[in-house]
Amino acid sequence: MxxxxxxxxxxxxxxxxxxxxxxxxxxxxxxxxxxxxxxxxxxxxxxxxxxxxxxxxxxxxxxxxxxxxxxxxxxxxxxxxxxxxxxxxxxxxxxxxxxxxxxxxxxxxxxxxxxxxxxxxxxxxxxxxxxxxxxxxxxxxxxxEFPEPRIVIPLPEPVIRMLAGEKHRLHHLLWHSLRQFWLSRDVSDETREHIRKLGWEPPRLGTESGKTAVDNGSGIDFLFMHREMISHVAHMMHGLGLDPIQHWSEPPQPGAVRAEPDFTRAHPELPVPGNPDGFVVPPAWHWPSSLNLERRIHALKSDEYYWSRMRWWDREFKNPERLSRLTLGQLGALLEFSIHNDMHMRWASVPRLAEGTKVPAGRGIGDIDSKWADPSNDYLGDFYSSHVNPVFWRLHGWVDDRIEDWFAAHEAAHPGEVQRTDVGGLPWFHGKNWVEHDQPWAKPQQGFDVDTMKQVVHLLFPPPLVDPVAAITLARPAVVSQQSATEFFFGRELETPLE
The missing domain is CATH 2.40.128.120 (Quinohemoprotein amine dehydrogenase alpha subunit, domain 2)
Structure with a gap:
């Protein structure tokens, strides 16, 4: 209470x-x-x-x-x-x-x-x-109001402008969306063909038939794409004369909401009351359309959930004996659809528009209106906005560090079977038995054309038909732009073999 x-x-x-x-x-x-x-x-x-x-x-x-x-x-x-x-x-x-x-x-x-x-x-x-x-x-x-991380631990202004721009919002949204919904029954063959011609067909899927795709190598894409994002931001930070964003060594424990200033400093500053380090878990909120999702969000924000589940995941994904039995793709898939997704929602705050109006269900999955473009839209429960949040880079730093743990575990268990290499200028790995493929998918070959990406969004998540007769007679997907992005990405139950 x-x-x-x-x-x-x-x-x-x-x-x-x-x-x-x-x-x-x-x-x-x-x-x-x-x-x-x-x-x-x-x-x-x-x-x-x-x-x-x-x-x-x-x-x-x-x-x-x-x-x-x-x-x-x-x-x-x-x-x-x-x-x-x-x-x-x-x-x-x-x-x-x-x-x-x-x-x-x-x-x-x-x-x-x-x-x-x-x-x-x-x-x-x-x-x-x-x-x-x-x-x-x-x-x-x-x-x-809960002090948001962007106030307590803000990213540099040039980095925020870059991440909040259309190019990066659309890329992050589409990359995740296509891997999850490409073979959905709500997406027609005609729609898939249009998207294929635009160069955005995903080579591997993150989910298949309501299950996490653990063995198809899609986890490699997840790990590589986010390593590329981390590298890009680290390069910008270096150009600004700043240190890289520090990765979480573990998901932060439930912490104090107050702290005293460091009075040894010449000019002590008061840590922000309510969120002194930027990592306090924001309060849950009422979910208007899904009681189950509301209960889930309340549960995973609890201290009990952290100590009983999140800490277990942290230990398991650092366990050399466990890691040495996983391929790189299996590691990425298991991370993505377990602790990664739950860290996003644990540290998510209620979505808001730029002027402060709360929008409890968040952005509609296909709604890319300019009202969502403000840098303050850094809601962690939506891939159109999560990467603008300072917490995103801490939690994905934790995910990225698990790759190095995986490599160290394989070196100890079977030396030489996994080797370091370079892919697109990023340090990566190859190994016949442990790395499923050597072509990680982070973006289309033609790059990030904003107009093309907008076209793909409208194809994948079309607006509803106004004409009721047309809605009956035309084969239109049931996935429409007004449906909550959070429910799409984080509200579905997937079978993920974690034990």
């Missing part, structure tokens, strides 16, 4: 002034008792609540008043939160004790742009300095 609290809130307390106030005086001076940052930790498995209320100066100092908040959330209508705030030793709040009772404000059925709020009262339970005990004030805490 405390997940409804986890994250950062703006805290304001107000004097309970009974008299009418002088309207010529600033309202803050007349009513405001205190204003600070309230951050609730995520606590698993019970209704305990922990967090911190801080009153920061600018720039922050070690003496800034901070209270450790401990309490419980009590079920009801509305929910009630009881907290005790105790001043942190070594800060200006040392010796402070305040008690809080707040109620989670109910939502209006017809409310517009509602923001979660806690409304309640606070009492000074222990005197400090010249401040007497027993003083009561009212408070309101307003939930802040």
């Amino acid at each position: 405390n997940d409804i609290l986890a994250g950062a809130w703006v805290y304001r307390s107000f004097l309970n002034v009974q008299d009418h106030l002088d309207p010529t005086q600033p309202l803050g001076e007349r009513l405001l008792f205190g204003q600070g940052e309230l951050v609730f930790d995520s606590v698993v498995g019970h209704d305990d609540v922990r967090g911190q209320l801080s009153f920061r100066s600018d720039p922050p100092t070690q003496q800034d008043a901070r209270l450790e908040m401990v309490g419980r959330i009590e079920h009801g209508t509305p929910h009630r939160i009881r907290l005790r705030g105790t001043g942190v030793a070594g800060t200006s709040a040392e010796g402070w004790v305040y008690d809080y009772v707040g109620y989670l404000a109910p939502e209006w059925a017809d409310g517009k742009d509602q923001v979660p709020a806690i409304v309640g009262t606070v009492i000074r339970s222990a005197a400090h300095g010249n401040a007497p005990a027993g003083v009561v004030a009212s408070f309101v805490a307003v939930a802040q």
